[in-house]
Amino acid sequence: MMHASRVRFLATAALCAAAVVSTACSASAAPAPAAFSPPPVKAGFDYQIGGAYAPPSGVRVVSRDHTAQPAAGLYNICYINAFQAQPGAEGEWGDLVLRDANGEVVMDEDWDEALLDLRTADKRQRVAAKVNAWTDGCAAKGYQAIEPDNYDSFTRSRGLLSEQDAQAYIRLLSTHAHEKGLATGQKNTSELAGNRKANGLDFAVAEECGEQDICGEFTAAFGGNVIVIEYADAGLANACDRWGGSLSIVRRDRDVVPAGASGYVRKTC
Template sequence: MRTNRHPIRGSLGAAVALTAALTAPLLAPPAASAGTVAPPPAHAGFDYQIGGAYTPPSGVKVVSRDRGASPAAGLYNICYVNAFQVQTGAEGEWDADLLLRDANGDVVVDEDWDEVLLDLRTAAKRQRIAAKVNGWMDGCKAKGFQAVEPDNYDSYDRSRGLVSKADAQAYIRLLSSHAHARGLAIAQKNTVELAGARRRNGLDFAIAEECGAYRECGDYTAAFGDDVIVIEYTARGLSTACSGWGGRLSIVRRDVDVSPRGSGGYVRQTCP
């Protein structure tokens, strides 16, 4: 996502997740067929709750929540994990050599959200990073989530040219292999330029922020069919998404901070 990646992520259950990560296998398990997992139902009521869980509104069938939260009973639940960058303040939870550094030895930071990027440049580092994130996904599975949403796939765009698209794809294939082996569907989060490679990368559905605002929804459907969830953050973006895709895709407008219902900044709208 260009500007709206969210800072409230993965705060709950961190100790459990870290324990799982430490016992996760270094190598990815054999890949299960993507046909053995089920993506979210297409064109279903959706709510994006990564900024805080609350009772889903009437008509919602699919919800995405942070990995520290519990799934919503009776719904299709997607587990959000920050897979390509480090939560603000959590740098000490990672081995120092797994943080991306420039030629001066300074960490490379996503300035919008003050998050350090992970170093995906070698196969050995990708394996070690994936082992930790796979542990988080195991925690999602144990809680009852049906799918995972690894965020910041497009972090190579903010890496000052140090991380390549090939690096990002090699890493996400480790995650998708592990997810499928655990019976979890896995989303491609944004990164429309790599949508055409979704089958090779083992990705089952797309979560596209602002594809209406940027007129990219058709690029996602060309690769994923109707297995696309759209999140808009402006009235204009919602209008564009609904007018073009409201009869086919799951579409919701949320506030940029994805605030819980009842808080002052909460916004949630759907297609008419």
């Protein structure tokens, strides 16, 4: 007697042979990535992760927090805090918060954010499930890309996280984003830029690479697909002097507050 599963297999094979588009019958094949493109090169850029506002004249690319709506008619990058919990939100992550041997939460002291625990495949999958749901929201709103922040959190983990952990995790995020038709940006972390193709990263968002004089480490891997954000006039001057003819460059205030708010700064080359 032929096993039922074998009957189903033969029936499926017969249907596939008759199909006009044979790839539609590859039930076991992974879904093909949807079409996606990185931001346009050397386009006017505005960094609005601290609050959305009407983009200034000449801006073609905007980055906004995933809770905000994209800017109509522009290329929109969806900002996601993917490697750390928002301040005060560590309780939402349960056992996915990184703890040291004494059970103490490992914090990014500069921003008062708890690091997420990416040390095992299981935890990476569970963290990615939550973050990928935010990516789904970005896609549904009409964003064209995501910007997963704090890729370099392993450097602040007291040796508990490795660059291998970070890369294994970001591949989960980029694969999902591509399936949703969104490009994926590498945030900072120039030391891993050379692995960008293997990690599914399509462009870079480099903070203070002019200040640190390391923009070339990003262009070596990403070419002109680099967005530079500076927070000081000296960094802006250096970035503009060396890269103003080829990269998207903006200077913002460190808190990236909306236009009209106290402390707002925006300058370009």
